[in-house]
Structures are given as structure tokens and as C-alpha cells.
Amino acid sequence: MNIGIVMLNRGRGSGEVVKQHIDFLLANGNTVYTFFPDNREDSGKNHIHVNIHLHSPTLPVHEYLPRTTAQKPVYEMSYEEAGKYVKDFEKGIKQFIDKVDIIITHHANIDTVATYNVCKEHKKPFVVFVHGTGIEPALYNKYNSSLWQDIKTSLISANKIITTTEYVKDNLIKPLINIDDSKIALIPPGIDTELFNPSNTDDILNKYRIKKPYVISPGALTYLKGPQNVARALEHYYQYAETIFIGDGDLREEIENTIKGKGRCLGFVPSIDRVHLINAATLLTAAPEKKEHFGMIYLEALSGGTPVVAYKGGGVDTIVSPEVGILTERTPEALGKEIKKLLLNRDKRNRMANKARERALKEFSLNVSGEKLLLLLKNLFKGR
DSSP states (O other): OEEEEEOSSSOSHHHHHHHHHHHHHHHTTOEEEEEESOOOGGGGTTSEEEEOOOSSSSEEESSOOTTOOSEEEGGGSOHHHHHHHHHHHHHHHHTTGGGOSEEEEESSSHHHHHHHHHHHHHTOOEEEEOOHHHHHHHHTTOSOHHHHHHHHHHHHHSSEEEESOHHHIIIIITTTSOOOGGGEEEOOOOBOTTTSOTTOOTTHHHHTTOOSSEEEEESOOSGGGOHHHHHHHGGGTTTTOEEEEEOOOTTHHHHHHHHTTTEEEOOSOOHHHHHHHHHHOSEEEEOOSSOOSOOHHHHHHHHTTOOEEEEOSSTHHHHOOTTTEEEEOSSHHHHHHHHHHHHTOHHHHHHHHHHHHHHHHHHSBHHHHHHHHHHHHHHHHHTO
16 A cells, blocks of 8 residues: 655654554555655655645644744644645645555644545545644643634544544543544554563663662653652652662752652663663653653553553553553552552562563554554555
8 A cells, every 4th residue: 555644743752653653564565655844864764755845934733842943833823824834734745645545644633634635635535643642732722713623524534533542532532522432443552572672681780880679760850740759759668679760851950859869860861771771670650740641651661571650540541450560549659659569579570570571562562553553544445
């Protein structure tokens, strides 16, 4: 098949999902076209990239993108302003619409509206991959009402909607759109199980002078990511394990003052070191202030054979079952006490580690995720 993938921009988390899709689809003999505003040379590596030429230097976004200067969330745009960007996307997609068999568009945004308009005109099937961060502003009535109506029409008209978890489906999509469950497919992102592997730790403990057992807490040191909750939780278990924070942010000084002598902030580390640190960890923990829609760090932990202890609620409930980790009430005290219990129970930790690895291989590998996507696209293409 010739498959088009439309994105509002290069993205962060959604960009990683798209990269997974591209690699899998290409490896299985498909041709892939990508459509988004980006003229960097690596945008079209191994596939055909169509740069969406924007009428303005301001990049439309669904959430703030680091290292991007001129940007504006679409939900802050007027109907007329957003409409100009829709036209930009339509013009770019039309260049190659005759060459593609089916299109996947990411997020529920102006790129979805443009995809719907072009596919309707050219009688092409299209799928919308709804990520939680893209659709969430509509829950709080942040979109211009006419613009949201256009986005909503494009979602209802899609041949299929894909999302990552039951949480996003039940708490974000269905409250906003009257759509039958049969039209929604759950396809979580995959994880590289060779990279995140219990045996792939290199000499990471010596490099960072870490002794086991230790608890790893990856993620930005910002309020919403909740490192302050982990810092308070470790008061209940610091005698049994050091806590290693990887990532940086405006709360770093506060966290370092709170955990002095009981843990460490390593800041940003090379991506391969981050992998090794997660794989080698005794436990992984996270305590976000906001219920997250998915949470790749939990998949990474499972694949690395690292049991998880984290706040319950949101997409994590789909990933972390009782066999592979513990989900706690959303308080630092509850989190810290459960971490302590697990640190003191080696047999239970070992059972969880084995089950975590098994579950990652069975349910979340790149091949499992990719096969689900490819089968869905084939069925839609055949059923046109």
C-alpha cells in the first residue's frame, strides 16, 4: 500500500509514534508519504516527505514545543486564522493524494480537518490517531466553536479512530463525540524490546557510581510531572534504596534540597544512558499531578524487567497490572509506603520483573503494535 501520514507538526511523543509506524510500514513493503511543516533533510529519510508550506512563520501546535520559537496553539486561534492553516495543509496533501491509498492523520486538529476535506473530494479512506493531548482542550471549551465543529465533523467522518488506551477513549473521545465503540481501535505505541532489555545495562552502575538497589524516577522536573511527590515519598524508604532522578526542569533546585543525602538528580543524560539506567533499576516510580493519557516510561520499565510503583489513574492503569507493579493512591505517603514494602520483598520483585518482561514482549513490542496497525489499514483499504 501507499500510506500517507499527516501531522500538525513534527511533534514529540506523537512524533515517536509516527517514527515507529514509518519504520514498520516500510519494513513490510509499503510506501510511506509524510505531510507536515518541516523542510529539514532528515524529514524524508527512507520515505517521501512533503513539506507543508505555511502562509505564516508561526507554527500551529496542540501543545508547547521546546526549541520552537514562533508557535501558537490552535485552540487559541480564531476560526479565520485556523482556516488559513487548513488551506495550507490541503494544498500540500493534494500534491500527492492521487498516489496514496489511505491516510493516517494524527491528533484531532486542523490537519484532521484538511485531511477530511481532501479525502472526501478524492474519495480516499482516512484514519485519525487521537492522542490525548490533542483532543483534551475541547473538554474545556478552549476551541473556537466553529473550528471545533469542523474538527468534530472530521472525526465522525473518519473510517476509523485509533487511540492508545481505554482511558483516552472513555474520558476524552466519547464525552466529546457520539461515536460507537466499534469505530475506535485501541493500538498502544510499541516498545523496542531489544533496547529496553534487562541484560542491556552496560557499565551504567559504575559510570554514575550507583549501588543497587535503587529507584529510578525519569521525567522532566516540572510540577505537572510530579517529581516533588516522589521527593516527599522517599522519606518512607530512603534507608533501603537511593532514588535517582533523570531529567531536568524548574523544580530541580527544590528537589535537590528536599532529597539531600537520600537521592540524586542526574539532570539530562544521554539517551542510551537513560535506557541503561531504567533497565538496571530495582524499581521505577512516577507520581504525576495530572492523570496521564498513556505513559511511555511504564512501557520502558516493563520491557526492561523493572517493576513499577506509581500513582494510579489515567492510562497507566492499562499498562501496569498487579502482576507487574503496584498502583497507589495519589499521595506521596501511599507511594512511599508501597515502594518500601516492595523493596523489602525480593521474591515479589523478582516475580514482577519476570512478568513485566513477558507482558512487554507479548502485548507491547514494536511488531505487535505494528501488525495491529497494518491489519487495520489493509482491512479499510480492501473494504473501500
